[in-house]
Amino acid sequence: GAGVSQTPSNKVTEKGKYVELRCDPISGHTALYWYRQSLGQGPEFLIYFQGTGAADDSGLPNDRFFAVRPEGSVSTLKIQRTERGDSAVYLCASSSESGVGANVLTFGAGSRLTVL
Amino acid sequence: GDSVTQMEGPVTLSEEAFLTINCTYTATGYPSLFWYVQYPGEGLQLLLKATKADDKGSNKGFEATYRKETTSFHLEKGSVQVSDSAVYFCALILNTGGFKTIFGAGTRLFVKA
Numbered sequence: 001g002a003g004v005s006q007t008p009s010n011k012v013t014e015k016g017k018y019v020e021l022r023c024d025p026i027s028g029h030t031a032l033y034w035y036r037q038s039l040g041q042g043p044e045f046l047i048y049f050q051g052t053g054a055a056d057d058s059g060l061p062n063d064r065f066f067a068v069r070p071e072g073s074v075s076t077l078k079i080q081r082t083e084r085g086d087s088a089v090y091l092c093a094s095s096s097e098s099g100v101g102a103n104v105l106t107f108g109a110g111s112r113l114t115v116l
Numbered sequence: 117g118d119s120v121t122q123m124e125g126p127v128t129l130s131e132e133a134f135l136t137i138n139c140t141y142t143a144t145g146y147p148s149l150f151w152y153v154q155y156p157g158e159g160l161q162l163l164l165k166a167t168k169a170d171d172k173g174s175n176k177g178f179e180a181t182y183r184k185e186t187t188s189f190h191l192e193k194g195s196v197q198v199s200d201s202a203v204y205f206c207a208l209i210l211n212t213g214g215f216k217t218i219f220g221a222g223t224r225l226f227v228k229a
Contacts, residue, residue, distance in 0.1 A: 004159075033216070042120075042205050042219035043160070056215045091160070103148060103209050105217055107160040 002026075004108035006092050012114045013082055021077040021111045025094030032075050033105065034067055035091040043091055049075060050097075082115045089113075118143045122206045122220035129196055130228050137191040137223045139180075139206035147208035149173075149182050149189040150217070154203045163191075163204070196227045 005024040013019055025032050030051055035043035045059040049069045057067070064082075069075040079086055089112050093105035123138040141147065151163040151173070164173035169184035178193045189206060206220040 031215075035219075040221070042207075042221045045216040045218065048215045050215070059216070093160075103217070104150075104162050104165065105152075105160075106162075109159045 004092055004094055004106055006090075006108035006111050008111055009109060010112045010114075012116065014116050015082060015084060017082050017115075019079045019082055019113060021079075021090050021092075021113070023075045023077070023092030023108060025073065025075070025092070026106055027073075028096070029094035029106070030072070030097050031095045032069060033093045033095075034075070034077050035093065037089045037091055037110070046077070046090075079113075082113075084115045087113055087115045118147070118208065118210065118218055120206050120208055120218055120220035122204075122223050125203075125222070125224040126226055127223060128226045128228065131198055132195045133227075135191070135193040135196045135200075135225070137204055137206075137225070139189045139191065139220060141187050141189065141206075141208050143187075143208055143210060145210040147210050149180070150207040150209070151178070151180055151189070151191050152205040152207055152219070154205070154222075156202065160205065196225070198227045198229050201225055201227045 007022045032049040034046040037043045047067050048056040052072045064080045067077045089110040091110045093107045119142045148167040150165045152160045153163045154160045164175040166173040166182040172181045180189050180191045203222045203224045205222045209217045
């Protein structure tokens with residue numbers, strides 16, 4: 001697509017529920033990133049995909065968080081047993097691996113998660 | 117670990133004032149440096165970048181010079197406009213084997229007419 005698309009834009013859930021957040025990157029971008037941004041903070045790295053595989057998942061806070069990218073395009077971030085502390089804006093970004101745009105992140109608008 | 121520190125905001129300026137937002141970094145390797153901007157109601161977007169020491173990135177009247185000796189990448193603009201009101205994020209990515217971009221906490225800029 002023309003840009004990075006994230007759905008839903010807003011998600012309100014109750015503590016303990018399961019949540020899925022979806023990211024559709026720019027067509028042809030092999031690198032895909034998930035970040036989490038809390039109010040007044042910069043984006044915090046969660047996980048990076050190169051193609052279908054997670055090349056670096058060192059930012060996932062615990063085993064309640066998991067992400068997949070089965071066909072090397074769309075990615076889903078999955079959060080189990082949500083906690084109030086998970087409330088944040090979850091950002092997805094993609095980039096090309098080479099050329100002028102290498103390492104330049106194009107971000108989606110984010111998915112705002114509120115856990116009550 | 118690798119990190120980025122930028123000046124706390126908010127920064128409030130009058131239109132046509134000179135802007136400086138300080139950014140310093142700590143990195144184990146040789147990073148590329150970026151400034152991203154988030155306008156109200158919009159997503160983060162690249163403002164400018166520099167990939168090696170002494171490079172100057174520039175865009176929309178903003179400039180930043182990669183200073184290896186002071187590990188800094190300060191953002192400057194000679195004459196700000198109301199439309200520059202936004203949150204500015206300094207960021208780095210390691211050029212050697214690193215995959216993740218590391219962001220600073222952001223500096224909010226308000227420009228008054």
